[in-house]
Amino acid sequence: MVVVPAGQFTMGSSDAEEGREDDEGPVHRVALSRNFALGKTEVTVGEFRKFVEETGYKTDAERNVGAKGCYAWDLSKWDWREGRYWDSPGFAQSESYPVTCVSWGDAKAYLAWLSNKAGRSYRLPSEAQWEYAARGGTTSARYWGDDPKEACRYANVADKTAGPGGVTWITAHHDCRDGSFFSAAAGSLTRNGFGLHDMLGNVWEWTEDCYHGNYEGAPSDGSAWRSGDCRRGVVRGGSWNTSPRYARSARRNWSDFDSRVSNRGFRAASTLDD
Numbered sequence: 001m002v003v004v005p006a007g008q009f010t011m012g013s014s015d016a017e018e019g020r021e022d023d024e025g026p027v028h029r030v031a032l033s034r035n036f037a038l039g040k041t042e043v044t045v046g047e048f049r050k051f052v053e054e055t056g057y058k059t060d061a062e063r064n065v066g067a068k069g070c071y072a073w074d075l076s077k078w079d080w081r082e083g084r085y086w087d088s089p090g091f092a093q094s095e096s097y098p099v100t101c102v103s104w105g106d107a108k109a110y111l112a113w114l115s116n117k118a119g120r121s122y123r124l125p126s127e128a129q130w131e132y133a134a135r136g137g138t139t140s141a142r143y144w145g146d147d148p149k150e151a152c153r154y155a156n157v158a159d160k161t162a163g164p165g166g167v168t169w170i171t172a173h174h175d176c177r178d179g180s181f182f183s184a185a186a187g188s189l190t191r192n193g194f195g196l197h198d199m200l201g202n203v204w205e206w207t208e209d210c211y212h213g214n215y216e217g218a219p220s221d222g223s224a225w226r227s228g229d230c231r232r233g234v235v236r237g238g239s240w241n242t243s244p245r246y247a248r249s250a251r252r253n254w255s256d257f258d259s260r261v262s263n264r265g266f267r268a269a270s271t272l273d274d
Contacts, residue, residue: 155201
């Protein structure tokens with residue numbers, strides 16, 4: 001875990017930011033009055049495995065909640081695929097890779113187990129905490145600056161790296177090579193100003209919040225926004241197949257809470273004692 005210092009920041013993006021979407025505004029000030037801790041990386045396959053082995057937990061993908069398996073890509077298209085789950089997402093991974101194919105509920109179950117094991121409370125970060133931490137003290141579109149061509153030092157994103165059989169991204173991609181086509185070992189790229197790795201790229205990350213179509217009425221203290229229409233949750237950060245417009249600190253996305261995707265995971269947060 002990394003201690004993220006209390007502070008204020010401007011959440012969202014201005015109309016001038018390239019790739020901006022309407023749900024990234026209105027821009028507003030958020031003041032976080034307390035330090036908090038955030039995982040240096042996303043929760044890994046190995047860490048999640050310890051939870052599964054100790055508890056016998058079955059993820060939503062394994063129990064076929066809402067749909068069978070996990071939404072995954074097979075080098076031709078994305079689709080729901082039976083038999084895809086956290087230990088078999090459809091590509092090779094090691095224990096140090098971020099766990100994927102987990103729902104919001106799966107993430108919450110792991111964090112409840114971790115809290116009990118550690119004797120302190122762990123949770124998902126609020127969306128505001130996530131963006132504040134991702135920016136790492138910057139105001140640029142990305143924590144390394146505005147130029148997407150610099151991404152491959154800091155983020156595992158859609159780029160020029162070829163995949164199995166020489167397949168490459170034909171949609172918009174970053175003009176660089178990060179060495180990974182699917183996910184990469186957590187923490188293998190350069191950290192941001194707060195010492196956090198993979199806040200952009202690698203896997204999308206669940207937050208605590210319900211999704212709202214804009215920031216009208218959003219909390220200004222950094223707390224999770226759990227009121228209103230809570231049929232969908234917020235994921236942040238982009239992933240290994242993310243184009244430049246998505247690999248930005250302000251970029252938001254939504255998903256049904258019981259959904260799971262082979263490019264989505266989570267990281268742990270904790271409130272520090274006074």
